Amino acid sequence: MPIAAFTHDVLPQRVVFAAGALARLGEETERLGLSRALVVATPGSGERLGQKILEILGARAAGLHAQAVIHVPKAIAEAGLAAARGARADGLVAAGGGSAIGLAKAIARETGLPIVAIPTTYSGSETTSIFGITDGARKVTGRDAKVMPRTIIYDPELTLGLPAAVSAASGMNAIAHCVESFWADGRTPVTLALASEAMRRFAKNLPAVVANGADRDARGECLIAAWLSGTVLSVSNGLQHKLAHVLGGLGLPHAEAHAVILPHVTRFNLAAAPEAKARLAEALGSGDPAAAVAAMLKQFPIPQRLRDIGFDAGKAEFVAGEIAAQAIKSPRPVSAAEVRELLQSAY
Numbered sequence: 018m019p020i021a022a023f024t025h026d027v028l029p030q031r032v033v034f035a036a037g038a039l040a041r042l043g044e045e046t047e048r049l050g051l052s053r054a055l056v057v058a059t060p061g062s063g064e065r066l067g068q069k070i071l072e073i074l075g076a077r078a079a080g081l082h083a084q085a086v087i088h089v090p091k092a093i094a095e096a097g098l099a100a101a102r103g104a105r106a107d108g109l110v111a112a113g114g115g116s117a118i119g120l121a122k123a124i125a126r127e128t129g130l131p132i133v134a135i136p137t138t139y140s141g142s143e144t145t146s147i148f149g150i151t152d153g154a155r156k157v158t159g160r161d162a163k164v165m166p167r168t169i170i171y172d173p174e175l176t177l178g179l180p181a182a183v184s185a186a187s188g189m190n191a192i193a194h195c196v197e198s199f200w201a202d203g204r205t206p207v208t209l210a211l212a213s214e215a216m217r218r219f220a221k222n223l224p225a226v227v228a229n230g231a232d233r234d235a236r237g238e239c240l241i242a243a244w245l246s247g248t249v250l251s252v253s254n255g256l257q258h259k260l261a262h263v264l265g266g267l268g269l270p271h272a273e274a275h276a277v278i279l280p281h282v283t284r285f286n287l288a289a290a291p292e293a294k295a296r297l298a299e300a301l302g303s304g305d306p307a308a309a310v311a312a313m314l315k316q317f318p319i320p321q322r323l324r325d326i327g328f329d330a331g332k333a334e335f336v337a338g339e340i341a342a343q344a345i346k347s348p349r350p351v352s353a354a355e356v357r358e359l360l361q362s363a364y
């Protein structure tokens with residue numbers, strides 16, 4: 018189906034990409050007029066990067082809050098907000114993957130503080146105005162221009178130590194943004210072009226970084242692909258993302274859940290989306306793009322099945338009910354029975 022009509026929003030965002038770009042953080046925070054930036058990160062490797070950032074920021078730093086956790090549990094969001102207020106921060110520097118950026122977004126949503134994002138995974142949160150907070154078994158997401166990072170600094174050097182499994186899983190998460198954008202109702206000429214370009218770069222370079230994390234060129238290519246993928250995520254809100262969202266609320270790891278269900282959702286939807294199938298086939302250089310996505314997952318050192326990431330089969334009914342209630346139509350209607358089948362095949 019050709020696009021009959023579209024609306025394409027472009028939110029302002031500055032993107033700095035270079036090997037060694039982290040050294041430009043001082044001038045980028047100055048550009049935003051920040052004099053007390055709180056650095057937000059995950060514990061462990063994120064905290065180590067956070068310490069390095071404190072040194073670069075010098076007197077412009079208001080402290081390091083390295084307590085980010087996947088899916089931004091409500092208590093973690095509240096603690097982050099208290100830290101930003103306590104430090105009298107006038108801005109946030111989020112360093113790490115979607116977990117660190119997600120916590121910065123939760124703080125920005127309440128305070129309006131500008132975010133500088135320094136992503137070190139490929140999941141793409143840095144490009145969006147989408148926030149998410151988990152309360153009990155439900156993940157609540159929404160959009161708010163306030164949480165969109167004002168500046169992104171992409172520095173491939175910071176990703177050289179990213180473990181193969183995190184590279185693969187967050188890359189598959191980004192690929193899921195692209196695949197779903199091809200059949201999304203909200204697709205535009207821009208999202209289609211970006212998604213094709215991102216898929217080409219990932220298809221060539223994600224296997225290379227998984228095989229050799231120190232491949233600087235492939236790392237850079239994957240970060241660029243991550244930027245493009247994140248940009249199309251604003252339209253990717255069909256079965257793939259709704260399902261990953263419900264599974265995330267149940268506590269399943271986000272990127273891995275996306276990766277595991279992607280071949281199944283792709284096969285299900287491409288059957289009703291010839292245009293999406295043709296674009297994906299071209300980008301992947303394969304006549305059977307669903308099989309190509311499945312083959313990609315298979316070659317990566319990450320969980321392959323829902324059962325491997327702790328999905329409780331007894332929850333299939335709950336998940337099917339949550340998805341059916343959303344009456345997803347694009348590109349084909351999905352019933353509770355079909356969701357159960359899909360979960361079964363991914364299990």
Ligand code: NAD
Nearest residue numbers: 059062088114115116137138140142145147178179271272
């Ligand atoms: P993550 O941020 O949870 O990171 C995964 C692991 O990798 C963590 O243990 C982290 O400490 C580690 N890590 C990160 N960078 C590293 C590096 N350079 N070296 C070594 N270790 C490193 O992973 P993710 O998949 O990027 O983020 C998942 C979260 O992001 C989920 O909560 C998801 O919902 C959210 N997300 C949000 C959006 C959005 O637009 N709002 C988009 C995508 C993902």
